[in-house]
Amino acid sequence: MGQLLVNGIVAGLLLALPALALSLTFSVLRFANYAIGSYLTCGAYLVYIGNVVLGMPLWLAAGAGAILFAVLAVAIDWLAYRPLRDRSGVTLLVASMGVAIALENVIRFFAGNSPRAYDVAVARPIRLGDVRLNHEQLTILMVVIVALAVVWIVFRFTRLGRMMRAVADNPDLAAVRGITRSRVVACVWLISGILVALSGVLVGLDANIEPQMGWTYLLPVFTATILGGIANPMAAVAGALTLGIAEEFATLVMPVHYRMIVTFLVMVALLLLRPWGLFGTRWVTK
Amino acid sequence: MTAYLIATLTVVAIAALVGLALNLQWGMGGLVNFGLFGFYMLGAYIAGLLTVQGAPPLVALAVAMIGVAALSAVSALISVRLSEDYLAIVTLGFAECLRLVISYEGWLTRGMLGVTGIERPFQNLWPRGFADIGFLAIALFAVLIVYATLQGLARSPFGRLVRATRDDPGVVEALGKSVLNVRVRVFAVGGAILGLAGGLHAFYYTYIDPTQFGPIITAYAFMAVVVGGRGSNRGVLVSAFTLIFLLEGSRFLVDYVHGLGASELAAIRLFIVGVGLVVLLIFKPDGFGREPRSTLAAKSSSSL
Amino acid sequence: MNGPAAGLELRDVVAGYGGQPILHSISFSVQPGERLVVVGPNGSGKSTLMKTVVGLLRPMSGAVRLGGADVTALGAPARAALGLAYIPQETNIFRNMTVLENLHVGYEFVAPSKGPTFSERLEAVLGLFPEIRVKLRSTAGHLSGGQRQMVAMAAALMPKPTVLALDEPSAGLSPRNAGLLFEVIGRVAASGVTMLIVEQNTQLGLGAADQGIVLVNGHVRLAAPAMTVRTDPEIRRLYLGGV
Ligand SMILES: Nc1ncnc2c1ncn2[C@@H]1O[C@H](COP(=O)(O)OP(=O)(O)OP(=O)(O)O)[C@@H](O)[C@H]1O
Numbered sequence: 001m002g003q004l005l006v007n008g009i010v011a012g013l014l015l016a017l018p019a020l021a022l023s024l025t026f027s028v029l030r031f032a033n034y035a036i037g038s039y040l041t042c043g044a045y046l047v048y049i050g051n052v053v054l055g056m057p058l059w060l061a062a063g064a065g066a067i068l069f070a071v072l073a074v075a076i077d078w079l080a081y082r083p084l085r086d087r088s089g090v091t092l093l094v095a096s097m098g099v100a101i102a103l104e105n106v107i108r109f110f111a112g113n114s115p116r117a118y119d120v121a122v123a124r125p126i127r128l129g130d131v132r133l134n135h136e137q138l139t140i141l142m143v144v145i146v147a148l149a150v151v152w153i154v155f156r157f158t159r160l161g162r163m164m165r166a167v168a169d170n171p172d173l174a175a176v177r178g179i180t181r182s183r184v185v186a187c188v189w190l191i192s193g194i195l196v197a198l199s200g201v202l203v204g205l206d207a208n209i210e211p212q213m214g215w216t217y218l219l220p221v222f223t224a225t226i227l228g229g230i231a232n233p234m235a236a237v238a239g240a241l242t243l244g245i246a247e248e249f250a251t252l253v254m255p256v257h258y259r260m261i262v263t264f265l266v267m268v269a270l271l272l273l274r275p276w277g278l279f280g281t282r283w284v285t286k
Numbered sequence: 287m288t289a290y291l292i293a294t295l296t297v298v299a300i301a302a303l304v305g306l307a308l309n310l311q312w313g314m315g316g317l318v319n320f321g322l323f324g325f326y327m328l329g330a331y332i333a334g335l336l337t338v339q340g341a342p343p344l345v346a347l348a349v350a351m352i353g354v355a356a357l358s359a360v361s362a363l364i365s366v367r368l369s370e371d372y373l374a375i376v377t378l379g380f381a382e383c384l385r386l387v388i389s390y391e392g393w394l395t396r397g398m399l400g401v402t403g404i405e406r407p408f409q410n411l412w413p414r415g416f417a418d419i420g421f422l423a424i425a426l427f428a429v430l431i432v433y434a435t436l437q438g439l440a441r442s443p444f445g446r447l448v449r450a451t452r453d454d455p456g457v458v459e460a461l462g463k464s465v466l467n468v469r470v471r472v473f474a475v476g477g478a479i480l481g482l483a484g485g486l487h488a489f490y491y492t493y494i495d496p497t498q499f500g501p502i503i504t505a506y507a508f509m510a511v512v513v514g515g516r517g518s519n520r521g522v523l524v525s526a527f528t529l530i531f532l533l534e535g536s537r538f539l540v541d542y543v544h545g546l547g548a549s550e551l552a553a554i555r556l557f558i559v560g561v562g563l564v565v566l567l568i569f570k571p572d573g574f575g576r577e578p579r580s581t582l583a584a585k586s587s588s589s590l
Numbered sequence: 591m592n593g594p595a596a597g598l599e600l601r602d603v604v605a606g607y608g609g610q611p612i613l614h615s616i617s618f619s620v621q622p623g624e625r626l627v628v629v630g631p632n633g634s635g636k637s638t639l640m641k642t643v644v645g646l647l648r649p650m651s652g653a654v655r656l657g658g659a660d661v662t663a664l665g666a667p668a669r670a671a672l673g674l675a676y677i678p679q680e681t682n683i684f685r686n687m688t689v690l691e692n693l694h695v696g697y698e699f700v701a702p703s704k705g706p707t708f709s710e711r712l713e714a715v716l717g718l719f720p721e722i723r724v725k726l727r728s729t730a731g732h733l734s735g736g737q738r739q740m741v742a743m744a745a746a747l748m749p750k751p752t753v754l755a756l757d758e759p760s761a762g763l764s765p766r767n768a769g770l771l772f773e774v775i776g777r778v779a780a781s782g783v784t785m786l787i788v789e790q791n792t793q794l795g796l797g798a799a800d801q802g803i804v805l806v807n808g809h810v811r812l813a814a815p816a817m818t819v820r821t822d823p824e825i826r827r828l829y830l831g832g833v
């Protein structure tokens with residue numbers, strides 16, 4: 001039981017960063033980025049290049065890769081999404097699907113389809129009573145918690161955070177209060193790019209690096225985000241934890257390979273019953 | 287060479303059907319379906335499994351169409367109270383779950399082993415050596431029927447209602463029509479077409495397994511609709527039989543270009559599709575075709 | 591922003607939405623330190639005019655000048671940095687942020703680094719609106735309509751603007767609170783801020799103004815001293831519903 005809970009929390013934390021990133025971009029741009037799965041994959045492979053091809057230690061490769069990918073995310077926004085900003089939301093959805101397909105196949109072309117792994121030392125799992133915690137899980141735990149804390153502090157207490165929240169809340173009013181939207185948009189892509197790339201590394205540590213890795217996370221990430229209320233970034237984290245734990249406990253009654261079905265059922269139930277999300281305050285819009 | 291051409295044309299005809307289905311759902315109805323491949327896969331499996339059990343192929347095909355239509359309608363119902371953004375993720379989730387169930391419920395679907403020995407309709411009608419040409423004729427006939435049906439539908443009052451729902455759901459609600467009802471029906475009709483396409487897929491290959499059904503089906507369909515012009519059935523057909531034909535036809539390059547394997551070629555193909563989608567949406571948002579509409583509705587046109 | 595009040599001028603401005611003009615060739619000017627009130631029936635284009643002035647809407651033709659400089663090509667953030675503050679008619683606060691954060695956002699992106707500090711401005715603004723001092727930590731979206739209006743006004747005043755554009759500041763206020771609000775507006779104006787005000791309550795609005803403009807169907811029907819517009823029975827019968 002304790003083991004299930006620990007595994008569930010770790011699974012939830014893995015979802016937390018991309019869910020936060022998705023919700024962040026949604027809250028500012030009102031656009032659900034379907035390419036987020038490919039972003040995750042792309043980040044994981046960039047870090048793989050640093051770590052395995054160039055021989056950097058993983059922490060360094062992760063830092064460099066995350067920053068590189070963040071810049072790439074801004075570039076993608078400039079090239080693909082920005083010209084479509086004034087069109088209907090559905091057009092942007094389809095464009096993000098196009099971006100996803102393109103990115104994933106760049107990876108397939110250069111890296112092939114076979115799974116890869118980072119170059120890290122294998123270590124013995126830690127035992128706490130009858131709960132086992134392996135080193136990858138410990139890394140996930142620490143990285144995600146630190147990243148979340150940083151984002152939370154930026155969000156709540158800094159000028160940049162107020163800027164992002166103001167644009168998310170009321171873009172026109174933010175503009176007349178002197179906030180330049182394009183700058184906020186770039187910051188949002190940078191932050192979510194870093195978050196997604198980091199989560200790519202963590203997923204790669206937890207399992208393998210392969211071209212499909214992000215795709216399998218797409219549905220859970222969306223579900224976690226909707227659980228939190230899609231325009232509510234910090235609640236997306238709570239959504240991710242809930243979903244991770246729910247998935248883990250569902251393995252008691254369902255085979256492991258049906259995780260995705262559990263996710264889907266959670267999403268359907270949610271959309272039918274509480275489409276504004278499970279957590280916290282309803283976004284004030286009246 | 288001829289055999290190669292026939293094979294490519296058959297694949298293109300089936301892809302054209304998927305494109306037409308998407309054009310109804312997204313082009314005319316404004317509802318994004320990212321789970322096309324799942325519904326298509328379901329159609330293939332219903333048709334394939336029933337024929338293997340001894341059902342006549344045409345009956346199996348009909349059941350596939352009805353089954354996929356019903357499931358499509360259900361997936362549209364899930365997003366009852368929500369905007370189209372959510373429908374996109376629901377359809378995607380649906381498709382992924384279908385693929386999982388089909389992959390793992392071996393007792394029913396034979397799982398990863400796949401279903402072999404699927405019988406084609408009118409198999410015995412053609413002389414020896416002409417089976418593939420005969421099947422191509424059936425596929426093209428199916429495309430023709432679907433095209434004619436959709437053209438009729440686009441010009442009917444229901445077609446007008448569908449476009450009105452896409453352009454301004456508020457107005458439709460205000461007229462006392464149920465937007466949900468329209469959405470569900472659009473999804474069901476589109477689903478029937480997807481079931482038909484999937485069924486033809488099963489018949490054509492006579493063997494199906496879960497690896498055959500990937501996002502490339504979805505990607506081609508979106509490409510066909512974006513290039514053809516959303517809402518234009520003729521545009522979808524033209525773009526399917528030119529663009530997808532070229533993309534599919536590029537498979538033969540494997541034998542000629544040194545150092546490019548089938549998987550690299552596939553990656554290039556899909557990369558082109560992905561980039562092409564974005565570029566077209568930016569620079570040619572209305573595609574190259576025009577939406578058919580009755581003169582009455584022509585005034586209330588919209589660019590999106 | 592610092593320095594003397596700036597004037598505001600529109601010259602042959604045509605503006606609208608989706609290529610359809612709503613405003614037709616609007617020209618007027620507000621002298622530095624003066625107050626101009628725009629009145630007119632619902633849907634006549636008053637809010638559209640305000641959006642064009644502050645830079646949320648680009649005019650199809652014509653020019654907007656602020657303090658003598660042509661700002662037509664500038665966006666809303668750049669105009670705000672020049673000392674133009676605006677309170678929209680609807681959703682004029684950040685509802686998911688606290689009152690204090692609203693005031694902070696009002697200040698930090700446009701206030702000059704050499705000017706008064708945030709806490710100095712905060713004290714000054716809270717002096718004008720003492721009621722919101724106890725609400726500083728509350729989520730702005732949970733305040734009452736009148737309190738929100740005060741927060742909106744306070745946030746706009748935080749950077750010490752030189753030109754203030756107010757779109758129906760008294761909307762939703764009780765007559766007493768509307769009166770109090772206009773008292774504050776009067777005090778702010780007395781400190782030399784140029785004002786462009788849209789007001790439904792013509793008596794109150796015109797009473798607080800120097801000049802008046804009657805806008806009907808996107809045309810300036812009349813421009814005259816506020817006193818004339820307010821008292822001329824003919825004008826009131828024709829344009830202001832005889833109130
Ligand atoms: N965002 C918009 N898109 C399209 N048309 C708009 C938009 N905003 C306003 N309009 C139209 O412009 C016209 C003028 O609207 P505006 O809001 O400027 O009027 P107003 O004088 O402020 O009215 P009120 O006294 O009710 O506030 C109206 O016909 C309105 O329908």
Ligand SMILES: [Mg+2]
Nearest residue numbers: 636637638679
């Ligand atoms: Mg107005």
